[in-house]
Amino acid sequence: MNPILWKKPPAKLSISRSxxxxxxxxxxxxxDQHKYLISLLxxxxxxxSERFIFERDSYRYQVTHSMKRLILGNYLDCDAQYLRxxxxxxxKPSLASLQNALNIQFNLSxxxxxxxIAVTRADSIGIDIEYYKKKLSIESLAEIIFSPLERKFFSELKSQQERKKVFFRCWTRxxxxxxxxxxxxxxxxSKISVDLSEFSVQDWLQVPTLSKTENTQWKLFTLDMRNAYMVAVVATAFQCYLTGFDLNILHE
Known part of the structure; x- marks a missing residue:
């Protein structure tokens, strides 16, 4: 896996189908932007956001969904607070069809x-991020979430560090x-099997399914961020190029 280069976003956003x-x-x-961000919700x-017990969780929810509005509103040239x-x-949330002429799909983690926040014009998108420095009983969890094939691969790993990375690689994918x-x-x-090998930044994710009509080939992006976070992004686009933007705020 190669590290992703995070860029400063342009003033005006656009996104092609690729x-x-x-x-x-x-x-x-x-x-310092919290008050402004809440005004967008x-x-x-x-x-x-007020239903969360802990203030930190409430704050995270407010930031996540206000940033979602800011970003999508910029792509669609629409005021963030008016998005539906x-x-x-x-x-799974999606933009209201009447506001989504560009067929923009998004997902949050x-x-x-x-x-x-992942954004594309492909038909489907999913993203997951996990902080893998947190303490977890990965062996016990692997018994629950891994398929038999994945458990065999996992059990043959000798290094505890490698076992931890493979666990989070599987989980996020x-x-x-x-x-x-x-x-x-x-x-x-546990009924789904994914390839647990260490791909390059982008590769194909093969997922066997019971339905012959379901898409079994997905574009997979795997990101290992700062040796602390494991990220997987899955999309249906056959030709798809990933760009990372580092966001503080999208207004003057």
């Missing part, structure tokens, strides 16, 4: 101090895939 943009937001770098989003969203059968198809973790994650 592009995939990933936006990185550092939670601690937008605190819908009443429903504000109510939901629809929810799929399993809870966060872990620890980072938020990632599976979750990004499930988010791309729109089911999320409502589907039994």
């Amino acid at each position: 592009e995939l943009h990933v936006w990185r937001v550092h939670l601690d770098q937008v605190k 819908s009443p429903e989003e504000i109510k939901r 969203f629809e929810v799929g059968n399993y809870g 966060h872990s620890h101090n980072l938020i990632l 599976k979750e990004a895939y499930l988010k791309a198809i729109g089911t999320g973790l409502t589907q039994d994650i």
Whole structure:
């Protein structure tokens, strides 16, 4: 895996059908913009943010969804607070079709101090980020989320460091895939097998499925960020190039 180069975003955003943009937001770098960001949220989003028990979780939700609005509004040349969203059968959000002439798809993920927002014009997109310095019983979790084939691969690894990286590689690839198809973790994650090898930044993700009509080939981007975060992005686009943007704020 090669490191992604994070760029400063241009003043005016555009995205072609062959592009995939990933936006990185550092939670601690937008605190001075918090009041402005809250003003972009819908009443429903504000109510939901108030349901969190811990203030940090509420703040993360507010930043994630206000940044989502800022970014998508810039692509669509629409005021962020006026964007409307629809929810799929399993809870995956999408832009309201009447506002989405460009067929922009997006997906969100966060872990620890980072938020990632993936944007594309492909039919489906999923992203997952995990902070792999957190303490987890990866052997126990692997028994739950790994398929038999994956458990065999995992058990043959000798180094604990490599086992940890492979665990998070599997976790992020599976979750990004499930988010791309729109089911999320409502589907039994152990019934899906993904390749656990260390790909380059972009490769193909082969996912065997029971349905012959379902797309089994997905473009996979794997990012190992600062030796602390593992990221997987899965999209349906056959020709897709990833650009990373580092975002503090999108207004003057």
